[in-house]
Amino acid sequence: MFTDFRPVDDRPVYIQVKEYLKRMITKGILQADQKLPSTRELSTLLHVSRNTVITAYADLEEEGLIYTVKGKGSFVSRSKIVTTSSYRLDWRQKINDKARMAEEMDLMKHGIRWEKGMISFTSIAPDEKLFDLSNFKRAFLDRISIEGEILLNYGYAKGYKPLMEYLLRYMENKGVDLTGKDILITNGFTEGFDMIVSALSRENASVICENPTHHTAMKILRLNGFEPVGIEMEQDGIHLEKLRRALSEQLFCFAYLIPSYHNPTGIVMSPEKRMAVLNLFAKYQVPIIEDGFNEELRYSGSHVAPLIACAGKGNSVIYLGSFSKILFPGIRVGWILADKDLIDYLESIKRARTIHTSTLDQAVLYQYLHNGNFEKYLKKARSVYKRKYELAVRCCKEFIPLKRMTGDGGLHLFIELEENIHAREVLKDCYSKGVVFTPGDIFFTDQGGHHTLRLGFSRVSDEEMVKGIKLIGESVKKCMREV
Amino acid sequence: MFTDFRPVDDRPVYIQVKEYLKRMITKGILQADQKLPSTRELSTLLHVSRNTVITAYADLEEEGLIYTVKGKGSFVSRSKIVTTSSYRLDWRQKINDKARMAEEMDLMKHGIRWEKGMISFTSIAPDEKLFDLSNFKRAFLDRISIEGEILLNYGYAKGYKPLMEYLLRYMENKGVDLTGKDILITNGFTEGFDMIVSALSRENASVICENPTHHTAMKILRLNGFEPVGIEMEQDGIHLEKLRRALSEQLFCFAYLIPSYHNPTGIVMSPEKRMAVLNLFAKYQVPIIEDGFNEELRYSGSHVAPLIACAGKGNSVIYLGSFSKILFPGIRVGWILADKDLIDYLESIKRARTIHTSTLDQAVLYQYLHNGNFEKYLKKARSVYKRKYELAVRCCKEFIPLKRMTGDGGLHLFIELEENIHAREVLKDCYSKGVVFTPGDIFFTDQGGHHTLRLGFSRVSDEEMVKGIKLIGESVKKCMREV
Numbered sequence: 001m002f003t004d005f006r007p008v009d010d011r012p013v014y015i016q017v018k019e020y021l022k023r024m025i026t027k028g029i030l031q032a033d034q035k036l037p038s039t040r041e042l043s044t045l046l047h048v049s050r051n052t053v054i055t056a057y058a059d060l061e062e063e064g065l066i067y068t069v070k071g072k073g074s075f076v077s078r079s080k081i082v083t084t085s086s087y088r089l090d091w092r093q094k095i096n097d098k099a100r101m102a103e104e105m106d107l108m109k110h111g112i113r114w115e116k117g118m119i120s121f122t123s124i125a126p127d128e129k130l131f132d133l134s135n136f137k138r139a140f141l142d143r144i145s146i147e148g149e150i151l152l153n154y155g156y157a158k159g160y161k162p163l164m165e166y167l168l169r170y171m172e173n174k175g176v177d178l179t180g181k182d183i184l185i186t187n188g189f190t191e192g193f194d195m196i197v198s199a200l201s202r203e204n205a206s207v208i209c210e211n212p213t214h215h216t217a218m219k220i221l222r223l224n225g226f227e228p229v230g231i232e233m234e235q236d237g238i239h240l241e242k243l244r245r246a247l248s249e250q251l252f253c254f255a256y257l258i259p260s261y262h263n264p265t266g267i268v269m270s271p272e273k274r275m276a277v278l279n280l281f282a283k284y285q286v287p288i289i290e291d292g293f294n295e296e297l298r299y300s301g302s303h304v305a306p307l308i309a310c311a312g313k314g315n316s317v318i319y320l321g322s323f324s325k326i327l328f329p330g331i332r333v334g335w336i337l338a339d340k341d342l343i344d345y346l347e348s349i350k351r352a353r354t355i356h357t358s359t360l361d362q363a364v365l366y367q368y369l370h371n372g373n374f375e376k377y378l379k380k381a382r383s384v385y386k387r388k389y390e391l392a393v394r395c396c397k398e399f400i401p402l403k404r405m406t407g408d409g410g411l412h413l414f415i416e417l418e419e420n421i422h423a424r425e426v427l428k429d430c431y432s433k434g435v436v437f438t439p440g441d442i443f444f445t446d447q448g449g450h451h452t453l454r455l456g457f458s459r460v461s462d463e464e465m466v467k468g469i470k471l472i473g474e475s476v477k478k479c480m481r482e483v
Numbered sequence: 484m485f486t487d488f489r490p491v492d493d494r495p496v497y498i499q500v501k502e503y504l505k506r507m508i509t510k511g512i513l514q515a516d517q518k519l520p521s522t523r524e525l526s527t528l529l530h531v532s533r534n535t536v537i538t539a540y541a542d543l544e545e546e547g548l549i550y551t552v553k554g555k556g557s558f559v560s561r562s563k564i565v566t567t568s569s570y571r572l573d574w575r576q577k578i579n580d581k582a583r584m585a586e587e588m589d590l591m592k593h594g595i596r597w598e599k600g601m602i603s604f605t606s607i608a609p610d611e612k613l614f615d616l617s618n619f620k621r622a623f624l625d626r627i628s629i630e631g632e633i634l635l636n637y638g639y640a641k642g643y644k645p646l647m648e649y650l651l652r653y654m655e656n657k658g659v660d661l662t663g664k665d666i667l668i669t670n671g672f673t674e675g676f677d678m679i680v681s682a683l684s685r686e687n688a689s690v691i692c693e694n695p696t697h698h699t700a701m702k703i704l705r706l707n708g709f710e711p712v713g714i715e716m717e718q719d720g721i722h723l724e725k726l727r728r729a730l731s732e733q734l735f736c737f738a739y740l741i742p743s744y745h746n747p748t749g750i751v752m753s754p755e756k757r758m759a760v761l762n763l764f765a766k767y768q769v770p771i772i773e774d775g776f777n778e779e780l781r782y783s784g785s786h787v788a789p790l791i792a793c794a795g796k797g798n799s800v801i802y803l804g805s806f807s808k809i810l811f812p813g814i815r816v817g818w819i820l821a822d823k824d825l826i827d828y829l830e831s832i833k834r835a836r837t838i839h840t841s842t843l844d845q846a847v848l849y850q851y852l853h854n855g856n857f858e859k860y861l862k863k864a865r866s867v868y869k870r871k872y873e874l875a876v877r878c879c880k881e882f883i884p885l886k887r888m889t890g891d892g893g894l895h896l897f898i899e900l901e902e903n904i905h906a907r908e909v910l911k912d913c914y915s916k917g918v919v920f921t922p923g924d925i926f927f928t929d930q931g932g933h934h935t936l937r938l939g940f941s942r943v944s945d946e947e948m949v950k951g952i953k954l955i956g957e958s959v960k961k962c963m964r965e966v
Contacts (some may be wrong), residue, residue, distance in 0.1 A: 012855035019656055026658035026792070059858070064786035077786065083660075086797025087765045091825040094770070099682035099828045106831040108640065136635065137627055144620055149611040152811040155590065170740035173502055173824025175509035177566075187670065187837040191516065191920040194836055199582035219835055275567040283569045287577070303547035303560065309509070328635040330842035342574040344584045352699075352706055353677055354670040357812035359840050372495035375542070463490040 001027070002037070013048050017056040020046075024077055025065055036066065036074040049468070066168065092357040098223055105219045112427070119423045119468035121437040124263070124411045124456035125329055130384060136328070138476040151363045152305055157351040158343075159335070162364035166369055167321070167335050172232030175317075177216035181339035182402070185357050187332040189291065189322045193217060195349050196289060196318060196336065200253060207244060209256040211236050212414075212443030214263045215293065217256055226253065230445030233262070235406065237269030239274055247284040248287045254287045259307055261294040263413040264443045264454040266407030268298075274310055276387040278317075287316040287345045294325050295477035296378060299386040299409045308337065315339035324379060325411070327374065385411060385458060389466055392457040397472030401480065403451075411458040414440065415478060416451060420483050423453040429475040484512070485520070496531050500539040502528075508548055508559055511901060519549065519557040539881040579707055588702045593953050595910070597919040602951035603919040607746070607894045607939035608812055613867060615860045619811070622850035631889040634846045640834040641826075642643060642668030642818070643845035649852055650818050657717045658792035659802075665823035667830055668840050670815040672774065672805045676700060678832050679772060679801060679819065680707045691729060692739040695926030695935070697746045697774065700739055709736065712773055713928030716745070720752030720890065730767040742790055744777040747937040748897040749890030757793055761800075770799040778807050779861060782869040782892045790822065791954075798822035802854075806848070808894070810857065811862060814844040848870065851899045868894060874948055882956030882961065886934075894941040895921065898960060899934060903966050906936040912958040916952045940942070 001024075007016045024030045036042070039057060043050040057074055060066045068074050103109070114120050144151060160166065161190070186192035193216075202225055213229020219346050219353065221228050231246055234237040237259065240337055246252075257277070260271040269277070281288055290307045298304075307321040313337075322334035336346060370372065391411055396405055400415060407413035417423065423439040430436065440452025455472075457465060484507075486489075499607045507513045519525070522540060540557055543549045551557050586592065595605050627634060641647065647666050655661055669675035685708055692700070694713020704711050707794075714729055715722040718744065732811065740760070742752040752760070764771055773790045776858040781787075791802040795870075798821075805817035819829060851857065875896055879888055883898060890896035900906065906922040913919060923935025940948060 011853055012858075015858055019652070022656045026656060026788075035497050041859055062782070082754075082758065082793065083795030084761045084793050085765050086761055086794035086799055087768060088796075088798050089768065089770060091798070091822050091828075094684060095682050095825070095828050096684040099832060102835050103831040105827050106834055107913075108834060109831065113937050125637050128636045130630050131635050133627065133631040133635075135496075135630075137624070140623060140627075141620070144616065148616040148619075149614050150813075152614050152616075152813040153611045154608050154812045160783065168501070173505045173509060177697050187841075190838045199578050201577060201579040209829075216835075223835055267703060271565075275565065278567045282568050285570060287572060298546070303950055305509075309736045310565065310567050311569035312566030313571075315574070327635045328843075332637040332839070332841050339574050342578070345586050348586040348592065349582060351591060352585050352673070352702055354674045354727060354815060354837070355816070358670075358815050360801070360811075360847075361814075361841050361843060364843075370494055372498045375495075375498055375501075 005046045007048070014052045014055040016057070017046060017048060017052055017156070018094050019061050020063060021056065021060060030076045032076055032078045034074065038073060038377040057393070069113050077224055081153060101223055103183045105222065107215065107228065111442070112436055112438065114431070118434045118436055119460065119464045121267035121435070121455040121457065121460060121468060123459050124325070126326060126381070126411070127384070127459050130374060130381055132327065135371065135377075136364070136368060139371055139373070140364045142371070143147070143367040147363075153359070155356045155362070157347050159183065159357065160359055160366060163362045163366040167337075171308075171319070171321075171337050173472055175305045176337065177309075177312050179313055180315060181337055182255065184343050184350060185334045185362060186334045186336060186350070187354060187357050188294070188324050188334040189297040189320055190216060190220070191332075191354070192320045192334050192336045193289070193291075194224070195346055195353070197221060197292045199345055199349055200225065202253065204253045206250060206252050206253040207253045207254055207256055208243070208286065209445065210258065210262060211445050212264055212440060212449055213256065214258060214293070214444065216441050217291070218445065221256070228445045231263055232331065233267060235319075237262075237267055237273045238277060240273065240280070244375060247280060247286065248253060252284075252286050256289045256290060256291065257291050257307065258291040260292070260304065261297060261408065261410030262291055264412065264438070264440060266410050266412055268319070268408040270303060271304055273307070274307055278307060278310055280318065282314070287318065289318045289320065290319040292319055294327055294410045297382065297385065297410050299382060312427065318335045318342065319400045321376075323437070326378070327365075331358070331365060333361055333365050334358060388457050388462075391462060391471070392455065395466055395469035396455070399470045400476055401473070412454055412456040413452050414457065417453070418480065419451055421476060421479050423451060425471065425479050426475045429478060430472055433471050434474070435471045437472065485525065485595040486622065486946070488529045490531070497535045497538040497542070500529060500531060500535055501542050504539065504543060508792075513559045515559055515561045519559065519640050520560065520565055521556055536821050551807065560820060563725060573781060584706055588705065590698065593740055593897070594736055595912075595919055597922065601917045602943065602947045603917055604918070604938040604940065604943060606942050607808070608941065609809060609864070609894070610867070610942050613864055614811065615693055615856060618854065618860075619847070619851060622854055622856065623847045625854070626846045626850040630846075634657060634843045636842070638839045638842040638845070640830050642666065642840065643842055643849060645853070646845045646849040650820075654791075654802070654804075654820050658788045659820065660792075660795050663823055664798055664820055665826035667819045669817045669819060669833070670837060670840050671777070671807050671817040672700065672803055673699060673703070674819050674837070675803050675819045676772070676774075677703050677707070678829055680704060680709065682828055682832055685709065687734040687736040687738065688732060690737055691726070691735045691769065692928065693741065693745060694928045694929065695747055695923060695932055696739065697741060697776070698925050700774070701926075701928065704739070709800060711739070711928045716748055716750060720745075720750055720756045721760060721807045723763070726760070726762060730769065731762060735767075735769050738764055739772045739774065741774040741776050743775070743787065744780055744891065744893030745924060746776055747895065747921070749893050749895055751787060751891040754787055757790055758786070761790060761793055765797070765799065770801065772803065774803040775802055780865065780868065780893050781942045782865060782872060801825065805908070806857075807966060810848075814841070814848060816840060816844055816848050831907045846881055857873045867938045868934055871940050871943075871945075871948070873947060875938065876954070878952035879938070882953045884956065893938055895939040898936050898938065900936070901963065904934050904959060904962050906960050907935060909955065910937070912961060913955055916954050918954045920955065
């Protein structure tokens with residue numbers, strides 16, 4: 001006994017001694033009323049100072065795990081755990097269909113697997129090498145010195161006030177008329193979208209969206225009992241004629257649109273089309289959830305206003321924003337800007353779900369933004385990603401026999417191969433050569449897109465980019481020969 | 484024009500100039516093709532350096548908001564926002580019953596209001612004056628220097644690995660047999676409970692729990708279509724005979740129990756009762772959600788093992804843990820320890836809801852725990868709260884004519900007045916004297932408890948405590964005279 005104590009370096013030793021003894025007591029290795037070694041003995045046995053053992057014993061006594069008899073020593077308390085009758089059940093039989101669906105649609109579990117060392121075009125998250133750690137640290141230290149206690153205590157469901165104020169100004173600068181609108185901070189886009197969708201009545205279970213569309217959004221819609229109906233994309237956004245036809249033929253509960261750097265096609269909806277789309281939805285009285293995805297990652301071209309700005313004083317557009325895809329995905333902060341009546345309900349839903357988003361994260365993000373670091377970071381990120389984007393475009397054009405390629409910026413390109421080529425066949429071949437990408441079919445509402453694929457380039461080095469796209473091109477050619 | 488520019492001190496001026504101009508452009512104060520002042524002119528007008536204006540103009544041009552004609556100057560782009568037809572809808576007609584319920588049951592909106600300066604016994608959150616800011620800062624700096632990039636990028640839905648490992652050991656030290664179990668990190672108790680409840684099949688919509696019980700839990704149960712059935716409490720926990728009767732008469736989907744420092748009664752379920760309760764639920768094959776609420780806030784007495792430890796190798800107990808009520812509520816981190824099959828489903832639900840809990844929060848909390856700060860903090864907090872607890876108990880006994888008082892520790896006491904006294908009447912009188920507390924009826928599953936109240940004392944000073952409880956006592960006496 002007492003020979004297997006192996007303390008680690010950077011944690012107080014008395015805590016480690018305490019935990020070690022606790023484990024022996026709760027596991028029954030040390031029995032009730034068993035005498036413990038004297039503090040002197042144990043310090044020799046464990047090679048720690050006697051004071052360390054004294055502190056550990058005192059803590060264990062305070063926690064009621066041991067007791068001391070004057071002049072006799074320390075003993076294990078009787079209160080150790082007695083395991084009682086319990087039973088085993090099959091939890092898979094206890095869970096409901098929604099939980100089952102969530103598991104089945106979980107791409108991280110059933111999607112493309114890849115091993116370390118492979119060239120992966122599956123990610124569209126920012127490159128962590130670009131992260132601006134020193135300014136982030138600065139922002140943390142600034143904010144904690146201003147109001148540390150506030151950051152660590154409960155906050156408001158709607159959000160951390162300075163951040164809310166900042167984002168309202170930020171949206172106003174994009175041209176949004178804030179009259180009658182309000183903001184709610186969320187744990188990223190995902191929570192925001194899920195909350196909105198869960199709050200809307202399901203009179204008409206159909207939701208109109210682009211086809212293809214964001215996979216996670218489609219998953220959340222389905223988990224909430226809605227069926228996405230996708231409308232084909234053109235080079236400048238959703239196909240207007242097909243949209244008009246769908247709206248005239250069927251009732252929709254709401255629309256879900258990604259007007260900028262659309263995921264997965266990378267298309268930016270043209271200003272003219274934005275107007276036309278808004279007019280059309282207004283005519284059919286269908287509200288819009290606008291996904292502000294990567295709106296900031298413009299590499300060239302003119303300023304394009306979000307739909308919610310174009311809607312002026314109208315209240316039918318709900319805007320979902322997030323800096324996750326550009327700044328720091330690890331801190332989960334997004335926001336909903338919408339009609340204040342709607343926000344009022346969403347605030348209560350937020351409170352019932354997660355009380356509020358981490359005040360610490362919100363406050364540090366606010367300070368980072370306030371300090372003006374975002375603008376500087378964005379400049380750097382834009383120039384790095386622009387270069388990567390251009391390299392990716394060149395490589396795809398040169399190496400992949402493609403039918404169509406879209407992507408006006410952002411962190412990914414979308415490729416359409418010849419109709420008779422299956423992207424999953426290409427992927428199989430690529431996988432054997434150590435290259436992976438995302439097959440496009442997962443983004444389609446109608447099981448189409450078997451001949452499409454998405455290439456995320458943000459986390460791929462130049463060298464890997466050339467090598468990887470070349471290999472994809474070779475696999476495509478091989479598949480073409482085999483057809 | 485240009486006379487209302489008011490820069491703040493601690494934000495780069497060029498960004499403020501840029502945003503100022505942006506606002507004038509998006510609001511249409513500066514019109515398309517209008518010539519902007521030269522950089523020299525504007526620098527004079529705004530009282531900023533010329534370089535500042537040059538940088539601001541360059542940024543605006545990059546964003547496509549202005550354009551430059553060589554030798555002529557800078558002009559506003561045509562791409563400014565054209566507001567198009569949109570429409571207004573009544574969002575209150577669009578939302579569903581669940582959202583409406585969430586709003587109606589939102590205590591922050593419809594609960595007790597109180598003004599600044601009042602003595603408030605409504606909070607059971609920790610006192611922020613106790614927060615251990617310097618060690619928290621240290622933990623942040625330690626962790627960010629070890630793996631800053633990782634903290635800021637996407638993590639895993641299940642949680643940040645070092646924290647998961649730490650918590651598994653932590654639970655093992657409480658005597659839990661980890662065989663076949665797994666852990667999932669959540670955004671506090673609230674998200675964890677909501678996820679579990681949303682995942683369970685609703686064959687039997689009834690859930691058995693203590694009466695009174697945690698208000699938020701009751702709200703979440705109802706929002707998910709479950710009906711809580713409360714069983715009366717005795718001095719050592721839930722009434723065993725009544726529990727037995729209820730279990731024999733009705734089918735229950737699961738149980739929700741708060742065995743330690745029960746909210747709102749503050750009762751700790753005795754070790755003997757824990758065994759009996761577990762055996763009873765095993766007999767009737769009803770799984771248990773165990774709320775580990777404030778388990779650490781023991782001021783005296785012997786060690787009491789959580790139900791999940793007493794259940795040994797059984798898999799019918801789901802344990803929900805959180806340090807929020809003791810450490811830092813502002814960073815929303817909690818955990819679920821349960822059967823690994825169940826955790827597997829919950830992981831997918833977590834991914835579909837919030838992707839994952841803030842990696843930053845998890846990592847800093849991990850480092851704080853690892854550094855051994857929690858133990859030290861807990862000692863300090865326990866001694867402060869113990870003193871407050873004892874003072875509160877003394878005051879209540881002295882000043883309030885009560886029938887029963889419970890609370891074995893924790894941060895609150897629960898008081899039962901004579902049956903014919905209405906706590907809300909007492910509250911009304913107290914409010915006029917500047918004192919507020921939580922009327923107990925909100926915690927009851929059966930609309931009972933009109934004569935009960937909860938006093939949270941963690942954030943009340945000694946002086947306020949004596950004064951406040953005295954005033955409550957006077958109000959109770961007044962109400963007694965009036966009956």
